[in-house]
Amino acid sequence: MEMNNLEESEDSCMLNKSMSESLNTDRATLEGYEAEEAVSQEQEGFLQHVSSQKTQFTDFDGKTSFGMSVFNLSNAIMGSGILGLAFAMSNTGIILFVFLLISIALLSSYSIHLLLKCSAVVGTRVYEQLGQKAFGPAGKVLAALVITMHNVGTMSSYLYIIKYELPLVIQAFLGLQEPTGDWYFNGNVLIIIVSIFIILPLALMKHLGYLGYTSGLSLTCMLFFLCAVIYKKSVIACPLNATHVEHAVYANGYNVSEEGCSAKLFTVNTETTYSIPIIAFAFVCHPEVLPIYTELRRATKKQMQNVANVSIFAMFLMYLLTAIFGYLTFYGDVDSEMLHTYNKVDPLDMLVLCVRLAVLVAVTLTVPVVLFPIRRAIQQLVCPGQDFRWWRHILIAVCLLVNVNLLVIFIPNIKDIFGVIGSTSAPSLIFILPSIFYLRIVPREKEPLLSRPKIQVALFASVGFVFMITSLSFMIVDWVTTGRNNMGGH
Template structure:
């Protein structure tokens, strides 16, 4: 059942009067005059076109998770992976539907504000902490890419072995990049270059996809394995029980690493904190129009993810690593350009991801305090130290994808939107026994089960040492 559009003249049920009052004056009209009705959420006319909104939301979806999708396919099989990816995409679209419905009821345009409206001050704290956790995970994944790729790029330019020089140590390089590049950018009060960084990131990932497809037809399976192993001087990959180690694609595979795959896919589709701000800026905003933006964006990213995973897997098969760029030759000029593009994109994106964490922490810990440069700098420094320590001691990017994908991703995609819908939509509009409310409840339960099962199997693998069987 569709909720009534607030722009229409129809009345909401009596129990929703409070919701109408919350909408009043939420977004102020530029031409407000005495005696004129206050502008409501849906009356606000943004200036962003449909196409640009799709671009912005697609960029919010796109992230470092794309590098781990071929690894996910290697541990599920081609068909099983594509089915799981499609399910995650559809569920992500449904969760955006829940968010837009809640925003239309109460006129709220921020994820944290929905949390406060649904659960009070505790809800705002919970939502802010979940978003912080997810962004810390995103920062960690970006720095891990710098840690693994920057030594290869510098070693290629200097014609040196990255494993034989102390100044090409990945841990040292991420500290230097954090201090010399990321920290100065993170100390800015405003992110004026955000739009340029967003466009650059999406362009780099498109370049990455095109290169993966191109290389599939220029690297044989055996050559790809032997060349990479020889250059990295790493031990050969050991066969994994139940996993195909030949140059043949498996349609369906189940092994102990499979429980990392769904969290990686969930991590790759998280964009929900950005949905409502994009909704607010959309030209001629309506729930249906914004849902169309979400569907087009998710559909485009599904195609991009599916192509990247499929061609990456069909290049390296069962030996593909959780960070797929590691599989390519260090001397390949095209891959060198890809590495440079990805490094530039992730380096400039880390400060962008740090900003909402700092804003959330300031609102939670110092809500009534005026701006302070000391506090502004201290939070940035502490966050960067925390993330650097995390990246230095976490063995693989797969663990970052797995943990964040099993905690913050199901919370943002499944659990919180369903809780918001159950708590915010008035019972007079949708009774608790109605099919939409039952769907939302089942959706939230699915998220809890997904979180518990994924974390349980990952902790079991860590405890038994099986997480290192693959050698990644």
């Protein structure tokens, strides 16, 4: 009897052990299945994302070299803003201007670092998708609207330069002191012609990387512009100064002002309101960063950061030299569009004519590079995830150019563009959006909300909000109190 009980007890123990092992096995199997399913879902989402990128934008084979990427990003940084930097220096003084220029350059590099880190976390290199990951559909719409607003403003400033400089080039070629009433002196007609026959064909290219060649030519033209500005400092002793003609003396064949020929190290006036936005506007390239990163050969976060650092440093040097020599040529009389100031000295100067041609080529070739992110933003809002279609690619480009041309025809002057865009979309793209995306996207397990990196990023975002509110407030007050519609010397 005891033997039977003992055998039954052993059988019961073995049965319990077997059931326990079976349950453990089933539990492990279930956990393994859930883990595999989670990984499978994550991979599926990532693969869908890659597929979406391939069909919408590029083939992602990494065709663009490091050098071409630097050309493209430098070209995206450098633009019409370079023509307003001497004006900014004249209204801040040399010391304050240099401090602001260094600060904005460093902050731009840091914000690109935030963008690249967010991109690595979520596995996407589309700006609008970062907004989607951070705040859902509202974040996607916000990012697309800010990018569209900024790049439309940038395109407008480029076409504005064409509108006012191309008639002067034609006038100089014809040897006329004053333009006639012929159609080829009408800037509005000329920007339409340039948009149709030069900008539109380049904007219809499928891949942004191919524009690296035109970007190299554009940068070469701006380098020539810088050399001419440095040379002109040595031949123009002091600027024309119509506002102080009673103090004028005669020097180097031009009427100049003794009073206006001294450099200021530090100054603040009503025009300083526009100076800070102009500097910020000159460094915005963030909508182009992720598309260029996408097409970079053997792309890594470190390599793209190097592309950004090299581009920002190169443009910093160009900006600094252009501002210093432009300011020391015209001092307080420099216009917000510096090329126009040279026209006061000699409208038929051949060197200035060549500089105008170089700048016109540069800004014309930059417009298609700026148009790409706007088209991407529109596609992300209207038709996300859809395959590439040539008709849609062409239609968006045509509609954008038509609307920007209409905008430029009715804009009073370029300083309004610099001021408004530099006070709204520029701080959003440099400070605010990269920061709030970072705070939401980087997991709290990796970086707690009160960790040093996230506190630093939160402060970075607050600087952007303060910058935006302050700049806009001062500009609105300036518009209301002075009612100025004649800014920029045009």
